[in-house]
Amino acid sequence: METRAPFALIGAFVLAAIVAVFGFIYWLNNTGGLGPRASYHVQFEGSVPGLVVGAAVLFNGIRVGEVTQLGLAPDNPRRVNTTISVAATTPVRADTKVGLEFQGLTGVPVIALEGGTQLASSGQVPTLIAEPGAGLSMTQAAREALSKVDTVLSENSEPLKDTIANFKTFSDGLARNTGKLDAIISGLEKMTGGGAPVQKVTYDLRAPQDLGTPTKTIKGQLAIPEPTAVAMLQTQKMLFSPVKDYPDFADFLWADSIPKLLQARLIDSFENYDISHAPLRTADLGQPDFQLLIDIRRFRIVTEPSPAVEIALSARLLDKNGKVIASKLFEDSQKLDQLAPAAAVGAFSDSFDRIAREMIGWSVQAL
Secondary structure (H helix, E strand, O other): OOOOHHHHHHHHHHHHHHHHHHHHHHHHHHOOOOOOEEEEEEEEEOOOOOOOOOOEEEEOOEEEEEEEEEEEOOOOOOEEEEEEEEEOOOOOOOOOEEEEEEEOOOOEEEEEEEOOOOOOOOOOOOEEEOOOOOOOOHHHHHHHHHHHHHHHHHHOHHHHHHHHHHHHHHHHHHHHOHHHHHHHHHHHHHHHOOOOOOOOEEEOOOOOOOOOOOOOOOOOOEEOOOOEOOHHHOOOOOOEEOOOOOHHHOOEEEOOOHHHHHHHHHHHHHHHHOHHHOOEOOHHHOOOOEEEEEEEEEEEEEOOOOOEEEEEEEEEEEEOOOOEEEEEEEEEEEEOOOOOHHHHHHHHHHHHHHHHHHHHHHHHHHO
């Protein structure tokens, strides 16, 4: 018996040590741990799914304590009374917000404390009231939200049905008018400069050729400044009288503005007559002996009573002193077989050919 006594004593000591270690761990995790602690009552209205004694208590996301007691209120079956133990330094106030959070993939519930400014009353253990619905899990909250949505939909089923019917009517109308919508969008793109750029077609005026051997040369230095014209004629577009849009001429452009184009072709015409005494383009190159001033009166297509091109140029010859030597109005018109760009340009060239020949002969005789 004496040899067995030490073994029994050693076994009892080891067992006591194990119980002490487990007791210390339990006390550390559930009853307060190290340092001074403070206890608070928490009331939940409604269920607190998964909350157990020993669950963590967080303050602003930091663990400060544990749940030490959990039970149902005897006077109210919907209320859950909880006691929490937190570090005494935790700034719990009477208006601190209390909620239930579910953390991790498994949704472990913890009590979450947040904020507060009022000092808690001393003496009795303060009671904190959890916010309504604090115990709702994400699933429960989703179910309640879907239930409310279902109620709203059921109460407004007729207006929703009418709205869907109106959408269907609207979509059917769009489907029937797809072509018109495409045309409207295309027009808006053109108006705002969007979409693919429109390719313009440029046309030139033909100067007269084969003017023959000059019977009389141009005396002195002649200059032909840029013709003057009203603002309407300062354009590269084809002009019509009366004014109207013609789709065939939508992409039409003269090679230059009408005054500059006429200046260039008149100079070409005089060069074709007497290149050795060709006129200057502008008087800025020096003081010329003579100037041929042109004012454009008409350069258009007349559509009534029948289509025809019209050109009218007022010409004046001035000497170096600015004195008018001679003046004349040159006019010509030619009927159009068809109102098309190529035919119109051909008619303008023929009409300009006759005017240029007459103007060259008049100028040579006047100088």
